[in-house]
Amino acid sequence: MAELRSCMATVAEEVEAVLDRTLPAVDGPQARLHEAMRYAMLGGGKRIRPFLVVAGADLFEVPRARSLRAGAAVELIHGYSLVHDDLPAMDDALTRRGRPSCHRQYDEATAVLVGDALQSLAFELLADPATHPEAEVRCALVRGLAEAAGAAGMCGGQMIDLLAEGRPLELPQILELQRLKTGALIGFACEAGAVLGGAGEAARQALRGYAADLGLAFQIQDDLLDVTGDAEVTGKDTGHDAAAGKATVVALLGVAGSRRRLEALRRSADAHLDRLGQRTAVLRAVFEFVISRSS
Numbered sequence: 001m002a003e004l005r006s007c008m009a010t011v012a013e014e015v016e017a018v019l020d021r022t023l024p025a026v027d028g029p030q031a032r033l034h035e036a037m038r039y040a041m042l043g044g045g046k047r048i049r050p051f052l053v054v055a056g057a058d059l060f061e062v063p064r065a066r067s068l069r070a071g072a073a074v075e076l077i078h079g080y081s082l083v084h085d086d087l088p089a090m091d092d093a094l095t096r097r098g099r100p101s102c103h104r105q106y107d108e109a110t111a112v113l114v115g116d117a118l119q120s121l122a123f124e125l126l127a128d129p130a131t132h133p134e135a136e137v138r139c140a141l142v143r144g145l146a147e148a149a150g151a152a153g154m155c156g157g158q159m160i161d162l163l164a165e166g167r168p169l170e171l172p173q174i175l176e177l178q179r180l181k182t183g184a185l186i187g188f189a190c191e192a193g194a195v196l197g198g199a200g201e202a203a204r205q206a207l208r209g210y211a212a213d214l215g216l217a218f219q220i221q222d223d224l225l226d227v228t229g230d231a232e233v234t235g236k237d238t239g240h241d242a243a244a245g246k247a248t249v250v251a252l253l254g255v256a257g258s259r260r261r262l263e264a265l266r267r268s269a270d271a272h273l274d275r276l277g278q279r280t281a282v283l284r285a286v287f288e289f290v291i292s293r294s295s
Contacts, residue, residue, distance in 0.1 A: 004285040011054050011071075012047040014064075018072040022125055036106045036114045037121075041079045044097035048218075048290070049074045052189040055282045056207060060197025067193055069131045070141060074189045076122035077149050080115040081185075085158070087111060119149070132196060140195050148188035157181025161246065169247035175216065177247070182222075183215025190214070190283075202275070209272035210283065213265045218290050220258050220265075223248040225294070228255065262291045 019041050024034045050071025057067035086093040086101035087108060093101050103111035125131065126141045147153055157180030164177065190211035194204045227250055250258045269287050273280040 001285065001289065004282065004289055007282065008046070008048075008051050008289075011051045011068075012045075014068050015047050015050045015072050015075060016042065018068050019075065022072060022076075022121065032106070032110060033113055033117060036102060036110050037117055039105060040083050040102045040114055041076065041118065044099075045075075045079075046293075046295075047071075047075060048286070049078055049186060049189040052186065052211075052214075052283075052286065053192045055286065056190050056193025057196050058193070058282070059203075059276070059278050059280070060194060060199050062193060062196045065130075066132055066196055069125055069128070070192045070196060071189070073122040073125040073131075073141075073145060074185065074192065076118045076125065077145060077154075078185060080118035080122070081149075081154055081158075083111050083118070084115040090158070090162070137195060137198075141192060144188050144192065144195065148184040153180055153184030154182075157184070164247045167247065169252075171249070171252055174247050174249055174252060178216055178219040178249070179212065182219040183212055186215035186218060187211035206272050206275040209275075210269050210287075213269040213272065214287055214290060217262055217265045217269075217287065220249050220262055221291050221293060223250040224255065224258055226250075266291060 023038050026034045053071035054067045083102045085091050132138050160177045190207045
């Protein structure tokens, strides 16, 4: 685990550098927007999604500069979603990553524009030939990220989540909600490296299966931390899901049942990785990290 943390820290620093170069300088009449974009994106976060892009790309010997750009694009989408999720119209969160959420540091209108601008910047980054010289590959990345982030993915999951507040949901409905809200973007992150590397369909299917298990495990662990975590450690509000009456796996299965589900997902993820027959130790370690993290 120490080796994984070191690798993740290295990639996080490299992604931070790409984001720093990509985000606009604080200048001109729109300087407040630029400053808020940098506030939302720099200086925090585990960068798990870009790490998954890089780890997947390494399986297919993709140049690091390309996978870092694709990873930064995924992180920009993730960052936009956090800024919008924290808004009073959504989760009304006071803190994010141990400091005031974007709309509290600036204002609600600025936070809306920050999210919009970060989303646009993600696709601008993927469409640049520096990400990959082949237009067909760049188009595949743009399409994949758009699908993961849009109505058939993250946004659709957020809508279901909002409508589900205070309403009882069965386990299949909760799993579908979380597959869209959290799993879709993680799924793209895992498969993006294979797209960059021109991998075959069998490898991409194995990565998609692994990603589906990882995405659900990530959300279950998030929900567990909302119940059992310490706000000083997590860096964000806890107890929020219960207060909002949100349907979660933890609410339905309890803490012990949710942890058993995490173990089942780990075994399933390992089986998917077995099909790759390549250097998958890093991806296995990522799964262990996700289900044991405290923030």
